Amino acid sequence: MEENPTLESEAWGSSREWLAPREARGGPSLSSVLNELPSAATLRYRDPGVLPWGALEEEEEDGGRSRKAFTEVTQTELQDPHPSRELPWPMQARRAYRQRNASRDQVVYGSGTKTDRWARLLRRSKEKTKEGLRSLQPWAWTLKRIGGQFGAGTESYFSLLRFLLLLNVLASVLMACMTLLPTWLGGAPPGPPGPDISSPCGSYNPHSQGLVTFATQLFNLLSGEGYLEWSPLFYGFYPPRPRLAVTYLCWAFAVGLICLLLILHRSVSGLKQTLLAESEALTSYSHRVFSAWDFGLCGDVHVRLRQRIILYELKVELEETVVRRQAAVRTLGQQARVWLVRVLLNLLVVALLGAAFYGVYWATGCTVELQEMPLVQELPLLKLGVNYLPSIFIAGVNFVLPPVFKLIAPLEGYTRSRQIVFILLRTVFLRLASLVVLLFSLWNQITCGGDSEAEDCKTCGYNYKQLPCWETVLGQEMYKLLLFDLLTVLAVALLIQFPRKLLCGLCPGALGRLAGTQEFQVPDEVLGLIYAQTVVWVGSFFCPLLPLLNTVKFLLLFYLKKLTLFSTCSPAARTFRASAANFFFPLVLLLGLAISSVPLLYSIFLIPPSKLCGPFRGQSSIWAQIPESISSLPETTQNFLFFLGTQAFAVPLLLISSILMAYTVALANSYGRLISELKRQRETEAQNKVFLARRAVALTSTKPAL
Secondary structure (H helix, E strand, O other): OOOOHHHHHHHHOOHHHHHOOHHHOOOOOHHHHHOOOHHHHHHHHOOOOOOOOOHHHHHHHHOOHHHHHHHHHHHHHHHOOOOHHHOOOOHHHHHHHHHHOHHHHHHHHHOOOHHHHHHHHHHHHHHHHHHHHHHHOOOHHHHHHHHHHHOHHHHHHHHHHHHHHHHHHHHHHHHHHHHHHHHHHOOOOOOOOOOOOOEOOEOOOOOOOOOOOHHHHHHHHHHOOHHHOOOOOOHHHOOOOHHHHHHHHHHHHHHHHHHHHHHHHHHHHHHHHHHHHHOOOOOOHHHHHHOOOOOOOOOHHHHHHHHHHHHHHHHHHHHHHHHHHHHHOOOHHHHHHHHHHHHHHHHHHHHHHHHHHHHHHHHHHHHHHHHOOHHHHHOHHHHHHHHOHHHHHHHHHHHHHHHHHHHHHHHHOOOHHHHHHHHHHHHHHHHHHHHHHHHHHHHHHHOOOOOOOOOOOOOOOOOOOOOOOHHHHHHHHHHHHHHHHHHHHHHHHHHHHHHHHHHHHHOOOHHHHHHHOOEOOHHHHHHHHHHHHHHHHHHOOOOOOHHHHHHHHHHHHHHHHHHHHHHHOEOOOOOOOHHHHHHHHHHHHHHHHHHHHHHHHHHHHOOOOOOOOOOOOOOOOOOOHHHHHHOOOOHHHHHHHHHOOOHHHHHHHHHHHHHHHHHHHHHHHHHHHHHHHHHHHHHHHHHHHHHHHHHHHHHHHHOOOO
């Protein structure tokens, strides 16, 4: 494309003007033109006092006045009381500047109005608090090492594990303060109802009679029955005290609300990273090469880790670019073939999921019938297997089908990041839906299939003959799922992964490499965490110590996975974008929280509580304790609380929320238009600088003396 000669002559004038002395020129100086180039902007990042382009040539013409003027500008820049973090200099220059001006900064911070001093003090205190909280984060160095050696995707798994550990610690602390402490402060809890105590809803005696063998003790430990059934581990242990009932219910809602807020906060931060990573501004290779390095790194170890992280990011970009290019050049026939393959594979996935769900429902329904068989009652090991039949079936399905999904995903022709998303969606649907099927089967047993007029449920509103304390039975099922999941993880690590690594060392050659080469499967591991946390959310109301047990489990899991990762796993041959994982993992976790809230809220509001156990015995529903407790408060407080549930409060709240939402959307749209305008201005400025660079190159090539 040829340039317009008229435009060039008008913009630049004749070449004689450029060759004339600076005083005789009518246009800008050479240094001012060259300083408009993008490369000149890097001078300010090198060090204070670096001369601009063309300064030496002009210094010869004006007798050194350009150098003097630039020196004065540099001194003025050094004397300005700017914080060192705002100066576009290297770290070494910033440290020297901060040390040289330490005394002056103290004078500057001491001046100003009282409001300004308080604002500065508050800002600095907030920054120090954030730094202190960051320093308290456990395993920070371990996560950096994992990210540098195995990629950011593997690091995201351990980051999620640390986040879930925090949620369980908070839930355990709240449980101890709002449930265990009021229970023991109110006096010694009463023992279980004796076998001679009967009511219209039957009798309930959790303790075993006579001498208990070691096999029975082990069975009780693994199933949650016997001495564990009437202990602080389960719902039925807690006595029917009004204040305890209120704090027990408030604890459940407080844990759910805290988990919701923390997950939303993590999801929003992950969404920001995903949007930035998916934008054109940050996925370019120039950003990875020129802007991804941290000049504040100290030590060879940190430098090598950062190099590996950038290497993994570049590999992700290159792999996804190749897949996008292949998709862009497909013909119409190839596109139709790809979509046909995708439809057939999704039908296969639906068939596998349907078969798995039916198997879980069958296993849960047959458990009660098999437990009543005389042969099962005589053999403790067989009885333990029957009790764990739903857990075994769910674990088997979760162990077999995810590798099948992993084999199916590459055949669909998506990028690596999108393959990870589809594998996660299918696996999370398998795991969470299996849990939903198990809960539905238990609901069918508790409520007699939803028929309140059935013979077993007509008297008490639930199946009191088979489940005299149905809350404890539900807690026992979640306890067994948690325990069996931990045993499965230990068995896979000790019986599969470590023997494979030993086989790799003992058998050199292709056989050893085939047996020992294994990668850390991030989707499967993440879904295992989310499944375990969903089980805890479902069962924490019926098994209050379940968050504490899950805390211990996650601690063991972190160190076991870390040992497995560094001992038996190799870096992934195919990587994926970690920014998508940082948003998608909390989103799936939020889905697990939503699924777990449904059976919990249904149990609180609709199913009558057990009449022989628990803090809500004797109530028509678990929620009925709240209105009864409110009625004992002063009249003003009652009126205020009941006003919060009326339309007079809900309608204005809805209107205000709608107005705020509309304002937020309008503000976001205005910011979006402003960003688009700034992007257009940036493109125009880039075109101008390219034009300047071409003219400078043309002038220097035609006039070497310049």
